[in-house]
Every structure is written in C-alpha cells, then in structure tokens.
Amino acid sequence: MAAFVPDVAFVTTVRPSPNHGERRGGPPDMIVLHYTGMASADEALAKLCDGEPTDGRRVSAHYFIGEDGRLVQCVPEARRAWHAGVSSWEGKHDVNSRSIGIEIANPGHDFGYPDFPEAQIAAVIALCRDILLRHRLRPDRVVAHSDVAPARKRDPGERFPWRLLSDEGIGLWVAPAEITAGPSLQAGDRGAAIAELQANLAAYGYGIEATGRFDSASRDVVAAFQRHFRPALIDGRADSSTVDTLRRLLAARQRMIDNRLGKPPSSQAIP
Helix, strand or coil, X not given: CCCCCCCCCCCCEECCCCCEEXXXXXXXXXXXXXXXXXXCHHHHHHHHCCCCCCCCCCCCCCEEXXXXXXXEECCCCCCEECCCCCCCECCECCHHHHEEEEEECCCCHHHCCCXXXXXXXXXXXXXXXXHHHHHCCCHHHEEEHHHHCCCCCCCCCCCCCHHHHHHCCCCCCCCCCCCCCCCCECCCCECHHHHHHHHHHHHHCCCCCCCCXXXXXXXXXXXXXXXXXXXXXXXXXXXXXXXXXXXXXXXXXXXXXXXXXXXXXXXXCCC
C-alpha cells in the first residue's frame, strides 16, 4: 500500500500495511484497544505491516503506539483493518468493519506483562480523544479486545489504566463494588439470577445469550468483564461485587446517554 495522509495531525510516522479492506456497513462507531503481545515492539509493528507473514496470519491495525509514545498509522481510518478477529459486540460480529483498532506496544501476559509507561498512555489518551471527537462517539464506545473476544483474548488486560482514561473522557468506568465473602454464580449453576446476569452483560454489549445456564462462555465473558471493570479479582465467577459493578456500569451509561440527549435523570440510576 502506498503512503497516505494520516488521519491525525500528531502521527509520528506513516507505515502502510497491505492488510486491510473495504468497510462493510458504514463508518466506524467504536474503538478497540489491544496490546501487541509480542516480546519486541519493533517485531510487533513489522507483523502488522507484513503482507506475507511466515505463519500465514495477516493482521493489521489502524494505529500502533510505542512505549515512548510514538504514534504510527498503518491503515487509514476509512479502511477496514484486521485487528479484532473472531469477535462480537452488541450482537454484531464484524467488529473490524465498525471499529478503529489501536495496538499498544506491550509484551503482554506471556512475556511478563509490564505496566504501561506514562508517555504511552498519554499518547493513547490523545489519540482516543481525537477519534471520539472527529467521529462524534460516546466515551463508552472505547472497549478492550478482551471485551469483543472474551474466549480468546486478555488484552489490553488488568494492568491497563481504564480509570485514568475515563477521567480523561475516554471509556466508561465506575468504582467497582467492594469484594466481600459470600456465594457467587459459577460454572454449572442455573436459574433466573444467571439469566439476569447474562441479559445485563448482553445489554452492555458482550456476546452472550440469556440462557439461565452458567456455561464456559458465561465464565469467559464474566472474566472479561472483571478484567476491564473489576480487575482486583479475575476468576470468572459472578460474585456480588461483579453483579453490582455491572449494574452500576449500566446505570452510569444510561445517565451519560440521558445527559447527552438532555433528558431528566433515569429512574434506574444507582447512586
């Protein structure tokens, strides 16, 4: 792919990737954040731009952010980059067509999983803020790769500073409910409480059906939710903290939507 004019003025480098295609169904309406998950940041960037990889897996992202905050654009935002893989959000499965993918250089869980440097997070914030403004997206339209592919992915993971981003108007965050001793919903359980949990997870966007049966897919989605919104304990069990945090999150999103529409506060709001 030939060089192109970057979509963001503060892009450090344009490094075109041949791995992209036409978007299907309109402009992007969400941002998906990833970590690279490779030992070397340079190798990860090369992988995103390699049209003939040795393993046969052609991948790409719209943006790559180095540990030092350098911002590289690999695919124009108007094009469909190949970053989300098999995934879903809000009942739609072609996440690549509806999203902008950002790869954040971090070796990930398999290579020690260090903290994200301040310069890098500052670049993530600046880029996401720019994208949200230009595309007129709500803050909650920024999600994790693990949110859209909970059975396969853990990135950007529990060390990613979602609360800090939310303070800057990027993503949605509520204070997690306190973790206390008590029963939890877990693999093998059945009943109305599980159906309600599944319905609430689906209402936020997760790919899960309200079957009333806590199966392996439910465990994966609960773990993904915890990794993003209740990172102090990620065990795939829906304890009272997980259930309450999810309810708070849904209420906070509804308040945000009502505020943007100029509506009075929702009666479902949780203080």
